[in-house]
Amino acid sequence: MAIETEPGKAGRTGGGEPGGAPQVRAWWARPALHTAIIGAVVGYAFGHWLGNLITSGYPQAATGGGSPDANDTPIVLGYLFLVVGWLAGMGIFNDLGRQMFGRPIADEHAEATGLARYFRFTLDHKVVGIQYLVGMIIYFCTAGLLAMAIRTELLSPAHHVFSAPVYAEIVGEHGTMMMMLMTSVILGPFGNYLVPLMIGSKRVAYPRLEAVSFWLTPAAFLILLTALPLGGFHFGWTGYAPLSVQDSSGADAYFFAFGLMGLSIILAGFNILVTVICYRAPGMRWSRIPMFIWGLLGTSVMMTLAGPILVGGTYMTLTDRTVQTAFFADQLGGASYLWQNLFWFFGHPEVYILALPGFGIVLELLPVFTRKPLFAYKVAAAGIIGVTLLSFFVWQHHLFDSGINPDMRPLFMLTTELISIPTGFIFLVGMGTLWKAKIRFTVPMLFCLAFFFNFLIGGVTGVYNSDTPADTTEHGSFFVMAHFHYTIMGGLIFAFMAGCYYWLPKMTGIKLNQTLGKWHFWLMFLGFNATFLPLFAVGLLGQPRRVFTYARSLQTLNDWVSISAFVLGFSILLFVINFVWSTVVVRERETGNPWNSRGLEWQTSSPPPVYNFEHVPVVLSGPYEYGVKDAPPVADLNPPGGVLTAAVAGSETERAEA
């Protein structure tokens, strides 16, 4: 794939070479969602057949892994070829084939209009952004419905709606779907769509990797759902061995889907990383890039570095389950600690993958709605960089009670508590920006302000968890569960909502209904806090996570939480209704700069033209210079050729001087 992105062609803009476009066939003969589905079905059938062929005559060893009453090899190989068939059916390998035979490849933006491009392997980053947005909302709502099921079961300690196995499946599906797919909930839609616009680029660095990263997510989502007919998986989202090695065939779906999503975030993160570093417009210095870009930069660094650990770990478990390796079987020389280390070495950066894009969005939006420059820009950037670096040095706080490395616990207590320093930077910046501001309570701003409240609670309770003695009581209880819902749902999802209300006019040219938006906000904010605040008490009072029954004395609290959770669920429904109503039915146009923002992405039309900017803009000042006397416009969108060259030369000299 590197061939397509060589500099000579990357610099080529404005459509394909004359006569280079491949001939247009009938719609059903062109690769799209329907051919991908056919490819997936054929691929699975082939893989399953191959797996049975290979393993026929080999009995499954009783001491090894895998479901005792099923052969797991055909299932795993089935998934493997399902993904290959899905991608081939989507037409992902077509350009590769064309190049092999020396034929011209497809133009990145050949298909500029029409609904069909959203169901195809489209290379325009703006199309991928919209694909991600719709996909993420679907995934989030599916996993959210499972959360409603969990709270329904927990209405009573004695009367059970679900049997214990079904409850365990629901808990596992909810946790895994949220944790693996929501890694891209902001980087996918807003990152892919807005990064080139915000740094003044006409394209992303690796449009094919970007599009593949999206088309892997529906495959991962569907494979994860196939766990249900295979008997589900009963080990939550953490997949601790040896339980996961022994579980029924649904566990194959968990490991395969999680690994696949790991691949997706590596590709997505790598693309954003290279785009931000290499595709900035002239004058877009490191001291001028928007905070949202800083947030995504940290996120993509962690995705690129932590993702491979996950892929490796899931691969090892799959070999334990199929070809009878024993990485995690103690009596055969493996260690269950190994999975815990691998998983959390990925898993802790992952929870910051889920936090940093939120930091980016709120810091990006605060100056717009306070009409003030961002307070202490460099401190904000340092905060994001600090969290990114520290995130790789804290993972063993998940193993405080496990008995591994007890003498290292003070060290991991220290590194974990150190994270509150860069996180505190974000609060300093937020509070400084509010000082003597002119605060406009628009819907995106309300979500940003709620983010600070939620993340304050989530962050402070994180300090409790980092303290080993206090954690002895909290570990594995609802306290921890409430803590990470405060940081992820209260942080990431609230920031995602802020981004939706703020950037949808940019991405679609259509404004969401603001009155419904305010209803959505207040129901979500109150419902969220009413749900998760009491869960801290529930955890401290001794209720472990992932249980289908609990102490009778805790029923009142649990009922309150369940009812609040239904309100929270209703608020999300309100959002979906608003989303569909505004974008499909009413379609109120908003093509200008509705928030009067200085952001570079708002300087071009909404939605932006095919190549974003007519000319590569020259950035003249930072994005947050609100109220600054004589501040130049953020960018010159129509630079004369000479100016462009001068600006490039200027920035080169500056760099040399620095």
Added chain:
Amino acid sequence: MAAETQAPAAGAAGREPNHALRIVVVWLILAVAADLLYWFVLGPNVPPGHLGSAAQGQQFDLNVMSVMCIPVVVGVVWYFGYSLVTWRHREGDDEDGPPIQGNTRIQVAWITVTSVVVLALFGFGTYELIAPAGSGAGEGAAPIWNAPGARLTAAQQTAPWVPGQQALVVQVIGQQWKFTYRYPQLGGFESPNLVLPQGQWIQFNVTSLDVIHSFWAYQLGVKADANPGVDNVAYTKTQHVGSFTVRCAELCGLWHGAMFDSGKVLPLSQFQSWVSATKTQFATVTAILNKCVPYATTYDPTVIRQSCSGPVMKKLGLTSAGGGYYPPQDPSQP
């Protein structure tokens, strides 16, 4: 624009209230009041209580953390509330705010204060972790922070227990979905009930026969993962008589939610009569256990099943070290 907003601000200093002073004064009052309220009203009742020394240490830790964190939460919430009301946008005012890009003194002060607080919390947490014998958390096979009289060799773990001089060793054996408790110093019997003497240091040796469980004796303040093939040690000292709940705190399969029972702390004399009664009750089983599965820090379930499960299963109807209460690979309803 900036000049316009700054010039009147300087001239009208009398009219513009001193926001910083207001914010700090109200914050100090609120924070002190909230801290006092917490420490004297809520603090003594914070879980996990006083039954075990580890629990008491954890309660103290939680309270100290709360006293440090409450001012932070109160301060941030109060600042947000004050600024949202004071500096809200007013109708007809279309000017931008003052272009404040930063303030070096405030930034340095903020970073210094947060760093000092964090390092203080780290120092305090480390001290609390070490001081009461590892704070009740699982410390692995070779604990470095031991209870008094608790660094027992393997031989000492099976030698008769001397109350007051040695810690009482209780082996916690987890399996899907039940904990059983073996008392190696008291003849090596194994009981489905956890009973402990009052006023003694207890050493829990936690292990598992199948998957990872976590032994959580809630009111005692003990939590230690039960890993297969691993001996995980945790300490607590029972402070007074009472009962406590035991729950599994690590998802271990279908019936994880049902993996709980309760235990008792009894006065020493009552504990000893319970021991003799239980010894008599389980005498035959204990004989088989000690012959086939002598006390060890970990057990290999595959070996156990081959050598011993038959006679033990027949005699006891329940066992753990005997292996195979439930077949480990085919979980079904107990």
